[in-house]
Structure formats: C-alpha cells, structure tokens
Amino acid sequence: MSKSAFVALVTCFNEDETINYEATRAQVRRQVAAGNNIMCAGTNGDFTALTYEEKVRLTEEVVAEVGGKAKVIVNAGMPATFETLKLAREFDRIGVDGIAVITPFFIACTQDGLIRHFSTVANAVQTPVYLYDIPARTQNHIEPETAAKLAQHGNIAGIKDSGGAQQTLEAYLQVSRENPGFEVYSGPDHLVLWALQNGAAGCISGLGNAMPDVLSGIISAFNAGDLTEAERQQTRFTNFRTDLYALGFAPAMVKRALYLQDQSVGASRQPALLPNTEQDENIRALLRKHELV
Template sequence: MTIPSAGSPFGRALCAMITPLDASGALDLDGAQKLAAHLVDEGCDGLVLSGTTGESPTTRDDEKSVLIRAVRDAVGGRATIVAGVGTADTEHTVRLAREAGQAGADGLLVVAPYYSKPPQDAVEAHFREIADRGGLPVMLYDIPGRTGTRIEPETMMRLADHERIVAVKDCAYDLLGSAKVIAATGLAYYAGCEEWILPLYAVGGAGFVSTVANVAPRQLRSLLDAYDAGDTVRARAVHHQVLPLVERMMADGLPGTVTAKAVLTELGLPAGPVRKPLRPADPERVRGLMAAYDAAVGG
C-alpha cells in the first residue's frame, strides 16, 4: 500500500461507502467489491465502511467483518480501509475494533457514544480505552447532531496526545473550534459535511469523508487537487458546482444513505435497498436527485 502522508494518515479523498444489499436485503458482497473498485478507480484513496452511510445501525457485527474482507480483496493496497466500529458501549466498540483489524482494516472510525450523553471526561476515557485496546489508528467522529454529545475542542486537544488517535471526521459545524484544534495539534481533520470540504481544507484540513463521493468521487477529488495545485479559482468553481447535488443528497429531508443508493441505482452501480426503518426515495425525489447529479458532473 502507498503510505499516506503524516498530515493525511488515511489518504485525502475518502468515500463513506454505502453497503450494497441484494433484493432480499442480504449483503451483496460482489456488489460491494465492484463498487469499491469503481470508487478507487474514480479517485478515492480511502474507503470508510460501516459508517452512518453504510447503515451501521442495521448491519450485524459479523456482516461488518465480512464486508471489510471482501472490500480488502477488491482494492488490495490501492486504498486505505477505515472501519466504522463506534457504538454506545465501550466494550462492544473494543470488540468490533479488534475484529476489524483481523478482517484487514487500516483504521477505525469511532463515533462519540450516543444516547446516554456521557460527560466529557467519560467521552475522553471511552476513546482512550478504544485506542489502547483496539490495535489500530483511530479517527474520532464528531457529529453531535446525531449522537447528542459533542467532542469538545478541549477534549480533542487532550486526546491528540495518544499515539493511536490520529484523525477526526468533523461534522460539528464549528469552524472556529476545528481550526483551533488543527492549529494546536497534529490531528488530521477530515470534512464529514461536503459543504465544509473547501473551507476546512483551506485552514489545514486533511481532506474529506464523503457520502456524496459515492456518486461524484472524481468531482470531489478534483476540488482537493485544484487547491493543492494552487488553483483556488478552480477549487471554488468545483465547490459551487457540486453544492446543489450536496443539498439534494444531504439536506433535503432524506438520509444520505437513501439518496446515495437512489443515485447509484439510477447509474447502474451496486446499491440495492435500504434496511428498515429507512425507506427508498420516491420517484419524484429520484428525478430531482438525478437532475442535480447531471448538473454536478456535466459542467
């Protein structure tokens, strides 16, 4: 595997990959391998499996491990694999972390413990124990809108001293807080919300972990490439071009899992149904999604 730079420990352009299912709702491992290879061919240098977009709440532990093995076989060393292992239970998370490593993952995506709303000292202890016992580098996942618990910037700064805690998937919508942590630590910050890819990259972010990258990986990768080449005008133009697709997929009332699978299905790529309680997009929504997709990738 090509070793990512210290500033981008898992690569720069990471797709939060959907989990393809067959018509019966079972894992479609052939489809997962085909989609993973396609995403890497289109510019992704990392894949996040079993995150929110990968339907982690409704996939079983054994399915998560089988998925990692299948995708590793498909992409080999062409991309890093980061496994979503976060749960509300520290021991369960540690067990998933170890199983992910055995299956071939390169790193762990660990969300803040949800629902129980632990205080910051408990949040910190949770992450330290997983980093101590999980055996792989950790990407913290800060998404208080879903978990109900923020990983406060001060907590991030303390956690940065752990050798295995190396990155953050940032969905906190707090550019000031994120910029402070980036300036004060070596943590690699990945934008988890597509509208923040360019702003966060401009203040020292490492790249993105994106749901929209399931359907527009080349466009999002080109934004980073343009910025790295010093062509900030081009980077801004790409940012503006993809925003309507981002809005349709991520901020129009349906979860990103649903919208990503809808677009992938229309494109003839592996996707399949979503698991309940999620429901598929209706035909009118699909038409709107495809119009936004055509505008984003055709300009």
C-alpha cells in the same frame, strides 16, 4: 503534505436485504479508480443496520478489494465501549489504515465518559484511531477541549467532524495546530475546500458516492495548487448537495441518487424510507441538471 479524500462508502443490499458484497466491491473499484480512499461502515454505509458479523466481513471484503491501492478507514463505534472494543480488535486483525469511532449513541455521555470510551479503544489496538463527531445523529458531542485532551493519546490520530458547523470545525483545526500529528477530516460536503485551505488533512464525504470524480477533482486541484479549478469543482459539489439534500435525509438521498445511476447498490434496510416514485423523479431531474446521467 498532500490532502486526501475518503468516501463514506454505501453498503449495497440485495432485494432480500442481505448485503451484496459483489456490488459493494464494484463501488470500491469505482472510488479507487477516481482517486479516492474508502471509509466503510459509516453513516452512509448504513452501519446501524448491520450486524457485528456483517461489519467484520464487509471490512474484509473492502480491504481485499482495495488491495493496498488506497487507504481504508472503518467505523467501529457502537453505543457501548464493550462492543466497540470487540469490533476494533477485529478491524485491527484484518489490517486497516484507521479505525473511526463514532460517539456512543442512545447512551448520554459526559465528556469524561467520552475520554474513557475513546482511550479504552485506542489502548487496545495498534491501528490509529480517529474520533468521529456527528452530534445531530448521536446526541453526544466531542467538545474541542475533549478533543485536545484525546489528541495527547499516542494512538489517537485525528477526528472526523460531521457536525456541519464551521465554528466547531475551526475549533478542531485549532486543536490540530496545537497538536502536530492530530489530523482533522471534514465531513460537511460544502466545506471541503474551505477545510483544506484552513489546515484539514482532508475530507470524508458521503456525497462522493454519487460524484466521485468531482470530489477527487477538488482534492487533486488543491494539491496541484490550482485554486481556480478546486473552486470550480467545489461549486459543482455544493450546488448538487444543496439541491439533493433539500429532498430529504441526506444519506438516504445519496444512496438513492447512486441507485438511479447504478441499480446494483439496492435500497437500504428497513425501516429506512421505501423508494418513492415521485422522489425518484425529482432526484433523476437533479442528476440530469447536474450532468450525472
């Protein structure tokens, strides 16, 4: 089965911090043209800074812009099951290909609590649900044993692993092997090719915002059986990632790298870091070094 890449799409903002839907649609077109699918309202989409109403409209705009030319996954995860459920039902109504549910944040959860949370959402919608694990940000981690239990649910289709630890990714891939139909999508950008080689269904990438063609290149080369080309593109991806993420908080650096390629994306909502002239110069130098401008 061919593998697929999703880009964890940035949300574009105007100077007054309202969402710039036209600029966001332009980013959708850019990614679809490169051959990538879309995940919206995720970590790289500033989802924690968006209101409930904005997430619904954002999803409507993205789905309309994609127009069936690519797949769309949207993140419904919020700290409480109640609001997650409300969002998931709206996304189900709009018609997306998958609903990602990030682990609750701020509220400490037991593994049993996570099972109840994800199952409640998956029971309430027709759209396939994807677990979304990013413990460094949420302080809640889906243990592989928990993923294995949830994989038994008829409407839980897989997991996005953004933990960054190869060991955890390996454990989720083992769950996938034991539960046909349960897909693993790799989040860490340096592990895209490794994950594909070890049975992942694909990746969901933040860095792909700044390097859409390189991300697409890894996937298409792998699908074509051209491992040499896939490795070459992965090396480009990893090298830029290493340089860029050394400068600061990864999603903020990706957004800024994209802004310096196309200013219509705008800055992030406060209290995210304000643009910094010195930092921008460092990012510009990296864009030149990696032949992205």
